[in-house]
Amino acid sequence: MTSPSAAHERGVLALTGVTGTLGGLVLEQLADLAPIVVVRDAARAPEGFEVRVAAYADADECRAAFAGVETLLLVSASESRTRRLDHATVIAAAAAAGVGHVVYTSFQSAAPDATFTLGRDHHDAEQALRASGMRWTFLRDGLYQESLVRFADADGLVRGPAGDGRIAAVSRQDIADVAAAVLRDPAPHAGETYTLTGPEAPTIADAIARGGVATGRTLRYEDETVEDAYAWRRDAWGAEDWQLDAWVTTYTAIADGSLGEVSPDVERVLGRPARSIEQTFAG
Structure with a gap:
């Protein structure tokens, strides 16, 4: 239960990203707080909430959408060159x-x-917020466990230079x-950077194989240069260079250890261990 002082510190709450999976999960947990939902497309907004429309690229829309807001969940923008x-x-x-x-x-x-x-x-973005x-x-999220199985092709193969x-x-x-825990009582978390990872690395x-078992598929990883x-990514999709760089460096960041450090911060905030791969796919 949120204390009156926490509610006072939180003030009016607004959430972005609610039409996506992560933001939608947060909204489910905070629905009792009647947050404002800020969306790009009003037609996709969840029902039962005050809806304000703004695109991150439109300063005027954003200023209007955030008027009167004390606490804001800012879900990072979709990948793009801008x-x-x-x-x-x-x-x-x-x-x-x-x-x-x-x-x-x-x-x-980051x-x-x-x-x-x-x-x-x-x-x-972090530097802009600091200034x-x-x-x-800051919630420094690790790579999603759920994405491990989505990397696989129709044959269950995941390829990358990891x-x-x-x-x-x-x-x-x-x-x-x-x-959700931070947004319910934000004051104690001001100035904190939480690195959110699973309980192991x-x-x-192994991670891809375990994700396959957990979802009833046979998945395997194959290293490549x-x-x-x-x-092959350029040939298959003809993507711009920035997108190709993002796809490939997902794997090279794994190779050099950038995504391999286990953090205790999930348990630090929630008072329970982070979910394992098996627990995630078990629901």
């Missing part, structure tokens, strides 16, 4: 609107020189649970 600018725009708009505290979904390896290229986007004058909490690297993948539900091959990784 993502850094979109983050900078929405963060500046939140500050201009008078938001007091932003809880931002970042990434485990750094200016992160191997995983999109981790650099998250570093920029904004707003209070902040070598025998280890991965401390985390359940998306655990991230949502932590986010198996090799990528960086050059081959770029070549």
Whole structure:
């Protein structure tokens, strides 16, 4: 039960990303708080909540959507070549609107020189929040356990230049649970950076095989060179360079250990251990 003082500190709560899986899980847990939901498309907004429409790239829309909001869940923008600018725009708009505290979904390896290229986007967003004058909490999410099985092709094969690297993948539900706990009582979490991982760091091959068993599939990992990784992805999808870099460096970040450090922060916030791969897929 949330204390009156926590409710006072939280003030008006707004959630972004609620039409996605992670934001939707957070909304389920915080529905009793009647949060404002900020969406790009009103037609996709969940029913029963105050809806405000804003795209991260539109400063005016964001300022209007965040008016009167004290605490904001800022789910990171979808991958795109303009993502850094979109983050900078929405963060500046939140500050201009008078938001007091932003809880931002970042990434485990966020750094200016992160191997995983999109981790650099998250570093920029974190720096913008630090400089904004707003209070902040960073949830540095590890790679999702759920994504392990989605990497596989129709034959159950996952290919990438991850070598025998280890991965401390985390359940998306655990991230949502932590986010909900922080948003219910944000004051104690101001200025905190939580790295959210699973309870162990198996090799990528073991993690994928276990994800397969847990979902009733036979999955296997096959290592490949960086050059081959770029070549077949470029041929298969013809993606822009930034997207190819993001796909391939997901694996090279595993290879160099960037995603292999196990953190106690899920248990630190929730008072229980993080879910294992098997527990995640068991529901």
